[in-house]
Amino acid sequence: xxxxxxxxxxxxxxxxxxxxxxxxxxxxxxxxxxxxxxxxxxxxxxxxxxxxxxxxxxxxxxxxxxxxxxxxxxxxxxxxxxxxxxxxxxxxxxxxxxxxxxxxxxxxxxxxxxxxxxxxxxxxxxxxxxxxxxxxxxxxxxxxxxxxxxxxxxxxxxxxxxxxxxxxxxxxxxxxxxxxxxxxxxxxxxxxxxxxxxxxxxxxxxxxxxxxxxxxxxxxxxxxxxxxxxxxxxxxxxxxxxxxxxxxxxxxxxxxxxxxxxxxxxxxxxxxxxxxxxxxxxxxxxxxxxxxxxxxxxxxxxxxxxxxxxxxxxxxxxxxxxxxxxxxxxxxxxxxxxxxxxxxxxxxxxxxxxxxxxxxxxxxxxxxxxxxx
Numbered sequence: 001x002x003x004x005x006x007x008x009x010x011x012x013x014x015x016x017x018x019x020x021x022x023x024x025x026x027x028x029x030x031x032x033x034x035x036x037x038x039x040x041x042x043x044x045x046x047x048x049x050x051x052x053x054x055x056x057x058x059x060x061x062x063x064x065x066x067x068x069x070x071x072x073x074x075x076x077x078x079x080x081x082x083x084x085x086x087x088x089x090x091x092x093x094x095x096x097x098x099x100x101x102x103x104x105x106x107x108x109x110x111x112x113x114x115x116x117x118x119x120x121x122x123x124x125x126x127x128x129x130x131x132x133x134x135x136x137x138x139x140x141x142x143x144x145x146x147x148x149x150x151x152x153x154x155x156x157x158x159x160x161x162x163x164x165x166x167x168x169x170x171x172x173x174x175x176x177x178x179x180x181x182x183x184x185x186x187x188x189x190x191x192x193x194x195x196x197x198x199x200x201x202x203x204x205x206x207x208x209x210x211x212x213x214x215x216x217x218x219x220x221x222x223x224x225x226x227x228x229x230x231x232x233x234x235x236x237x238x239x240x241x242x243x244x245x246x247x248x249x250x251x252x253x254x255x256x257x258x259x260x261x262x263x264x265x266x267x268x269x270x271x272x273x274x275x276x277x278x279x280x281x282x283x284x285x286x287x288x289x290x291x292x293x294x295x296x297x298x299x300x301x302x303x304x305x306x307x308x309x310x311x312x313x314x315x316x317x318x319x320x321x322x323x324x325x326x327x328x329x330x331x332x333x334x335x336x337x338x339x340x341x342x343x344x345x346x347x348x349x350x351x352x353x354x355x356x357x358x359x360x361x362x363x364x365x366x367x368x369x370x371x372x373x
Contacts, residue, residue, distance in 0.1 A: 119156030
């Protein structure tokens with residue numbers, strides 16, 4: 001998730017939501033807060049199908065941009081002004097995503113930015129829709145932003161977060177709360193996104209079980225919140241690894257690989273009329289576009305676990321592995337989406353699907369993995 005609106009829009013959301021909540025006759029909170037750990041929401045396809053038990057499987061991670069497609073000039077990113085999509089627009093994007101899923105045949109899909117009950121996407125439960133229109137049978141969901149009503153720009157009700165789609169049952173599915181930003185005032189922070197880790201055990205018949213962890217780390221913090229997210233993510237992998245479990249972990253890290261030759265994207269991400277990098281500019285950098293302070297934050301994760309795109313490959317040809325851009329008219333210009341494991345990825349089948357151009361502002365990343373026994 002990348003957003004080009006200044007933080008003032010979120011302060012405006014907060015203040016109006018606070019006032020409406022204060023004067024509302026009802027008692028339910030406008031914004032859902034979460035425990036540090038709680039059960040994730042489980043899903044099942046309307047018509048479950050028998051699933052094979054393979055020796056290898058394909059894992060994919062994909063930020064869906066909540067079904068808005070890449071070309072929609074959304075008010076929250078890509079310098080746009082659209083706020084609410086029609087059902088036809090959302091369903092057209094979901095149809096395209098389902099078609100790609102059926103073509104690429106991932107066995108396990110890690111999703112970020114999926115809506116399950118939001119006005120902006122015509123209240124379509126996108127997770128249930130994908131289950132019912134692909135071969136996946138089981139799903140798990142963890143919300144990162146759940147509000148009864150957000151008045152700013154007519155956004156309305158929202159429930160968006162991360163999900164897992166699996167051919168096989170998901171057990172012990174858990175939503176793990178990540179630290180909130182510390183560079184915001186208390187009111188803004190109360191109404192802001194609540195990032196999390198979605199964790200589940202895949203119950204694979206006739207094979208050894210394994211665990212999957214999905215993260216959508218913070219995108220716009222100017223403090224060390226994003227680093228805290230990655231540290232917590234690695235700690236969860238470490239616990240499972242120490243216990244001898246096989247682990248797949250991935251998602252949208254909103255962070256560049258160590259050693260990237262370009263780390264400041266303020267110019268690439270700026271909207272018309274915005275200006276950065278000059279004396280007197282305030283802020284000096286566009287929020288969420290300067291990765292320079294973060295360039296060492298993924299070093300420990302790369303050192304401990306196997307990335308589906310090894311650093312040596314990335315450094316040799318960075319552009320081959322770019323997964324995201326904020327520019328609707330440009331090609332992909334940075335890598336922020338990852339898959340890691342404590343077991344080796346197969347050398348064949350590590351793919352960054354840059355040919356999928358218009359379904360999201362991210363491309364899916366997939367890799368082949370040997371099923372544990």
